[in-house]
Amino acid sequence: MKRVSKRSLFVFFAIFGLIVSSFAMIQTAQAASGDYSIKPEASADEVNIDNGTYVIEGDPGQQVQVKIGVINKSNKTRKFVINANTAYTNNSGQPGYDKTKVHDPSLKIQTRDAITPNNIIATVKGGKEMIIPVTLTIPKKSFKGYIMGGFNVKPYKEKAKGTVSANGTLIKNKFSYSLPIQIHQKSSANQDPKYSINTVKPGLVSDAAHQRAGVNANVHNSANGFVTELSSKATVTKKDDKSFKITKSQTGQAIAPTSNYDYSISWGKKPMKAGNYHLKLVYKTNNGIKSWTLNKDFTITNAQAAKYNKLAGIKPNYMWLYILLGILLLAIILGLGIYLGRRNKNNNGNNNNGNTPNKPTRRRRR
Structure with missing residues (x-):
């Protein structure tokens, strides 16, 4: 009975330990991906928030206040870095806002240059939201359509948190979030993509x-x-x-x-x-x-x-070469056979014509 009791306790604590470990892993994964968030906050009349995007329309040179909300969901005070960047297109075919330097032959106005201050480091208390105001100046240079950019927010000087994939590989993730910005001049016309x-x-x-x-x-x-x-x-x-x-x-x-x-x-x-x-x-x-x-x-x-x-690990296929070599070898053998056959025939013909013995002649008796 004592042995059975000890084994039962051992199994119970083992299962309990697995459950606690799994719960801890789930909590760690949630903390790694969901411990902060950002959102656009209402500000000036010229700023319209459409599905998480700032849509700003005003006169050339006009200054507009834009507000970003950073929510720290963890229980400790943390620092976050906020950058305003020019939009680019990543290789998945989606706009990206996390590059401080963007180059393109047709890019004339950098959205990043229209926003001050830039590269802000904000300290946010645990469980609190901090609203960060910036000033956006609508470019004086005339342009059609929309120029695009976005605010990118990420933890400041925090180590990437590691998670283990199904095959045992350690993956280090550094999470960042972005809020898109679209800027349009009131006096300008829209423009279709080209x-x-x-x-x-x-x-x-x-x-x-x-x-x-x-x-x-x-x-x-x-x-x-x-x-x-x-x-x-x-x-x-x-x-x-x-x-x-x-x-x-x-x-x-x-x-x-x-x-x-x-x-x-x-x-x-x-x-x-x-x-x-x-x-x-x-x-x-x-x-x-x-x-x-x-x-x-x-x-x-x-x-x-x-x-x-x-x-890509694709090995060359030499089957065509083997087939060609096989046909060539067969042609050589056939050609050699025909040549030897004809030579043999010619030799036999020559022997019959030149080396045939004369039949003995019979003398008549008188």
């Missing part, structure tokens, strides 16, 4: 957690126009092979004004081959009212195909 493809280059692209051979199409929006919730379909064809066709579809894309990004297209498990190709890329709005069709020819060289096939 999409084009700059280049198409072969490379290694991500495809369902794998690195595959593929191409990156650099898509450019050269106008101050912005459309949310775009769907896209890319079709790659090969000029000398009608059977070759690769397609890719995406939804929920939104290309920031005066920005560019890489639209990746995977070859999947297919080996990349050298040749001349064509890309057709179609963007459509959700309601189907507007669409943009982009076309671009591009070339993949033998060296590029070999390089990215190797990096």
Whole structure:
């Protein structure tokens, strides 16, 4: 009975320990991802808050106060750094606001320069919200459409918190949040996006957690126009092979004004081959009212195909070479057989004509 009792207690405490450990892991994960938040706060009449985005409309040179709310959900005092940045488009086809330096050939006005102060470090008490005011000056330089940027907020000088994935890999995450800003001048007209493809280059692209051979199409929006919730379909064809066709579809894309990004297209498990190709890329709005069709020819060289096939782990297929060598060997054997057969026949013919013994002649008796 005592032995049974001890075993029962051991099992009970073991299960209890597992439950407590699991609960602690859940609490840690929640703390890592949900221990602070941000939100736009109401301020001037010129600032409209639309679905978490500041939409600001005013006269050139006008100054507008904008307020950001930072909520510290932890129980300790923490510091946060707030930056106002110019919008760019990340390689998922979504606007990003976490870069302090953004470059694009068509970008004329940096939204970051319109906001002061910048690079603010705010101390927020545990369980409290702090409202941080900044001044936004609508650019004096005339522009059509909207220029875009955003406030990016992240913990100040805090170490990245680690979580363990299902396969045992340690992943370190540093969370940050952003609030988008759209600025429009009252006197200016709206502008539609203007999409084009700059280049198409072969490379290694991500495809369902794998690195595959593929191409990156650099898509450019050269106008101050912005459309949310775009769907896209890319079709790659090969000029000398009608059977070759690769397609890719995406939804929920939104290309920031005066920005560019890489639209990746995977070859999947297919080996990349050298040749001349064509890309057709179609963007459509959700309601189907507007669409943009982009076309671009591009070339993949033998060296590029070999390089990215190797990096993707695709081994060269030499079957065609083995077949060619087999046909060549068979042709050599057949040719040699025919040659030897004919030579043998000629030799036999010559022997019959020149070396046949004379028949003995009979003498007549007189």
